[in-house]
Amino acid sequence: MSFIxxxxxxxxxxxxxxVICSFNKSEVCDPSRGRIKIEKDEIRGTEKPVVCRQCSKxxxxxxxxxxxxxxxxxxGVVLYINDLCTQCQAxxxxxxFNAIWFHQSLNIILxxxxxxxxxxxxxxxxxxxxxLVE
Amino acid sequence: xxxxxxxxxxxxxxxxxVYHEDIAExxxxxxxxxxxxxxxxxxDMTVAETDPLGPDNPLIFSTGPLTGSLIPTNGRYTVTAxxxxxxxxxxxxxxxxxxxxxKYAGFDTVVITGVSEKPVYIWINDGQxxxxxxxxxxxxxxxxxxxxxxxxxxxxxxxxAIGQAGENQVKYAAIINNLKRAVGRCGMGAVMGxxxxxxxxxxxxxxxxxxHPEEHLKVVDEMLKHIYSAPGYPIRSTLGTTAITDIYxxxxxMPINNAQKAYDEQTKKLTSDKIAxxxxxxxxxxxCPIHCSRYTKYTEQGPYSDAYSEGPEYxxxxxxxxxxxxxxxxxxxxxxxxxxxxGLDSISTGGVISFIMECYQRGLINKxxxxxxxxxxxxxxxxxxxxxxxxYREGCGAxxxxxxxxxxxxxxxxxxxxxxxxGLEPAEQEPRGMKAWGLGWAVSNRGxxxxxxxxxxxxxxxxxxAVRAFGSEEVVDRFAYTxxxxxxxxxxxxxxxxxSLEMCxxxxxALTIPIEMTAKxxxxxxxxxxxxxxxxxIGERIVNLERMYNVRLGLGKKDDKLPPRYAEPLKEGxxxxxxxxxxxxxxxxxxxxxxxxxxxxxTREKLLELGLAFTIR
Numbered sequence: 001m002s003f004i005x006x007x008x009x010x011x012x013x014x015x016x017x018x019v020i021c022s023f024n025k026s027e028v029c030d031p032s033r034g035r036i037k038i039e040k041d042e043i044r045g046t047e048k049p050v051v052c053r054q055c056s057k058x059x060x061x062x063x064x065x066x067x068x069x070x071x072x073x074x075x076g077v078v079l080y081i082n083d084l085c086t087q088c089q090a091x092x093x094x095x096x097f098n099a100i101w102f103h104q105s106l107n108i109i110l111x112x113x114x115x116x117x118x119x120x121x122x123x124x125x126x127x128x129x130x131x132l133v134e
Numbered sequence: 135x136x137x138x139x140x141x142x143x144x145x146x147x148x149x150x151x152v153y154h155e156d157i158a159e160x161x162x163x164x165x166x167x168x169x170x171x172x173x174x175x176x177x178d179m180t181v182a183e184t185d186p187l188g189p190d191n192p193l194i195f196s197t198g199p200l201t202g203s204l205i206p207t208n209g210r211y212t213v214t215a216x217x218x219x220x221x222x223x224x225x226x227x228x229x230x231x232x233x234x235x236x237k238y239a240g241f242d243t244v245v246i247t248g249v250s251e252k253p254v255y256i257w258i259n260d261g262q263x264x265x266x267x268x269x270x271x272x273x274x275x276x277x278x279x280x281x282x283x284x285x286x287x288x289x290x291x292x293x294x295a296i297g298q299a300g301e302n303q304v305k306y307a308a309i310i311n312n313l314k315r316a317v318g319r320c321g322m323g324a325v326m327g328x329x330x331x332x333x334x335x336x337x338x339x340x341x342x343x344x345x346h347p348e349e350h351l352k353v354v355d356e357m358l359k360h361i362y363s364a365p366g367y368p369i370r371s372t373l374g375t376t377a378i379t380d381i382y383x384x385x386x387x388m389p390i391n392n393a394q395k396a397y398d399e400q401t402k403k404l405t406s407d408k409i410a411x412x413x414x415x416x417x418x419x420x421x422c423p424i425h426c427s428r429y430t431k432y433t434e435q436g437p438y439s440d441a442y443s444e445g446p447e448y449x450x451x452x453x454x455x456x457x458x459x460x461x462x463x464x465x466x467x468x469x470x471x472x473x474x475x476x477g478l479d480s481i482s483t484g485g486v487i488s489f490i491m492e493c494y495q496r497g498l499i500n501k502x503x504x505x506x507x508x509x510x511x512x513x514x515x516x517x518x519x520x521x522x523x524x525x526y527r528e529g530c531g532a533x534x535x536x537x538x539x540x541x542x543x544x545x546x547x548x549x550x551x552x553x554x555x556x557g558l559e560p561a562e563q564e565p566r567g568m569k570a571w572g573l574g575w576a577v578s579n580r581g582x583x584x585x586x587x588x589x590x591x592x593x594x595x596x597x598x599x600a601v602r603a604f605g606s607e608e609v610v611d612r613f614a615y616t617x618x619x620x621x622x623x624x625x626x627x628x629x630x631x632x633x634s635l636e637m638c639x640x641x642x643x644a645l646t647i648p649i650e651m652t653a654k655x656x657x658x659x660x661x662x663x664x665x666x667x668x669x670x671x672i673g674e675r676i677v678n679l680e681r682m683y684n685v686r687l688g689l690g691k692k693d694d695k696l697p698p699r700y701a702e703p704l705k706e707g708x709x710x711x712x713x714x715x716x717x718x719x720x721x722x723x724x725x726x727x728x729x730x731x732x733x734x735x736x737t738r739e740k741l742l743e744l745g746l747a748f749t750i751r
């Protein structure tokens with residue numbers, strides 16, 4: 001069971017994770033493409049990284065009508081097949097943690113796949129807020 | 135185009151028109167972006183007679199070529215206009231998250247001209263630019279405005295807004311983004327208020343394209359490794375600038391009671407550990423591994439138990455603290471919050487209040503002139519009340535909203551302790567005990583300011599490094615004059631290109647990223663091959679262009695000076711006996727700059743060498 005664990009208390013909200021994620025996936029820098037997002041409450045001074053928890057019984061997989069989302073039996077990571085996706089966004093609605101997003105202009109689902117086991121966000125997080133649980 | 139977008143939008147508020155223009159690649163390679171590009175645009179768009187608060191003064195926002203990339207600390211922007219406080223070249227810059235969002239929205243630069251009839255805000259959303267009504271926001275503070283705009287436009291927008299101070303055109307009003315990050319200096323918030331412009335809101339999902347992705351990641355790794363292993367990193371990343379409080383107390387270089395002295399036992403109530411007790415979390419700006427900022431909340435019972443903000447930074451702690459004779463930490467935390475909400479530059483606000491307190495101390499003003507307030511040093515209630523009155527221009531606040539220079543012209547006998555250079559109140563250093571900083575204040579083209587030169591090397595470099603770079607080990611003796619002209623020139627050049635790349639000087643200068651590494655970073659992002667010498671040359675070009683802006687207004691050697699107070703020797707602390715004499719440095723500085731020592735103006739040869747022929751008249 002692999003997933004990215006978040007320690008909310010140490011996050012400084014710098015959004016390096018969002019940018020490195022977009023860069024790792026598409027060689028451009030664009031946080032809107034990040035498969036991880038920081039929810040900020042600047043009034044209260046809190047930062048909350050939101051990323052897929054790779055649930056053992058994933059609601060997104062249950063909700064997906066086309067099989068575009070499936071749970072990899074070996075690693076436990078929930079993976080996404082773009083070719084099967086109809087952009088219905090049922091997964092976005094189903095996720096109880098709001099950790100799946102739909103990217104409007106790219107017309108794709110954004111969901112963490114832990115970079116095949118070597119997640120860039122974990123590597124670059126300045127405060128070790130993010131860690132990989134294997 | 136890689137790195138840059140090459141796009142500029144010009145918004146004419148008088149006629150509600152929006153124009154899109156390309157920015158020539160040649161121009162970007164001469165000035166990089168941010169501060170440098172803005173200086174060129176301002177030079178071209180204004181004349182000597184331009185009224186800083188009139189429709190013809192443009193308000194220019196620019197990001198840099200690295201903004202939005204993975205290069206650490208790239209998230210800054212500069213706002214430039216002719217300053218209403220000083221009447222000369224003016225700019226301020228800020229980090230947070232506004233700058234990368236502008237880049238992702240598709241622009242390097244936003245130029246705002248004219249004056250809107252009614253209050254408006256500008257909404258820049260993925261290349262689309264709209265002028266929207268802001269009557270419902272007018273009169274509200276920065277925090278209320280930002281929250282309201284997020285409710286309307288969504289949580290992912292970024293807001294740069296003015297508070298009541300900007301609306302009321304307080305001459306040192308700031309523009310604030312992310313609630314607590316200030317474009318503080320030179321009154322850019324007043325210019326925004328004069329245009330009836332409440333906020334510039336940005337949102338974007340357009341990627342920043344990287345010319346050499348593989349090499350980009352390599353240089354990012356190199357920079358991060360350098361930053362994490364820098365000797366200053368552990369302190370910068372936990373205490374931030376509050377650590378400077380400890381150093382300046384030790385060195386006797388903290389301005390107290392309007393710089394009447396530079397050491398007081400009571401300052402020990404404000405050391406970094408006292409502030410850290412109220413830190414609730416560390417805070418980083420965009421793509422910044424240094425996270426020098428902190429969220430701070432005062433939790434104990436008392437009049438300021440609700441005080442909450444980001445920071446306070448060293449400059450704010452001292453400006454509204456010891457500079458005004460105030461050693462109450464809870465009140466400083468509260469004042470920091472109020473300054474962010476009203477949208478005031480903490481440095482100039484502290485400068486004005488401490489100046490008027492000294493006038494009161496010396497009996498140069500009467501109580502009626504200050505609404506019958508008791509202006510004794512350290513009177514916290516008065517300081518808080520004055521901040522509010524200034525923001526609203528209420529009662530004596532309207533008078534104080536003009537800045538120290540104007541006040542001093544009206545208060546006879548205050549000239550010697552009117553602490554400003556070229557009309558700008560300085561930050562919280564003590565030039566008598568740190569000579570390079572004094573020279574930096576005197577020659578800065580936006581008036582007294584620590585960030586134009588930022589000659590950190592004076593107190594942080596080794597003797598060996600000083601000899602290698604500047605040929606003298608006395609450069610790192612803070613009381614010596616020797617070699618300081620070379621140190622300041624070099625530091626101004628580094629600041630010039632760093633501010634124009636819109637990187638943070640804490641990375642480039644405090645944690646000493648090698649300039650070659652920065653040049654390589656720029657190449658990986660833009661594909662433009664550049665080296666250290668060329669970056670320094672661009673820094674020099676920018677400093678000279680800003681100087682020529684002021685030469686056009688009639689400024690010169692006579693203006694490169696410090697207030698008479700600094701000729702008096704310090705009487706206490708670790709800098710005891712020290713005074714500051716600009717004459718020991720000025721001609722040497724002009725000489726290393728290739729400027730005329732009689733006038734303080736760049737020579738024709740220097741201007742031609744730097745590609746600034748258009749400034750020769």
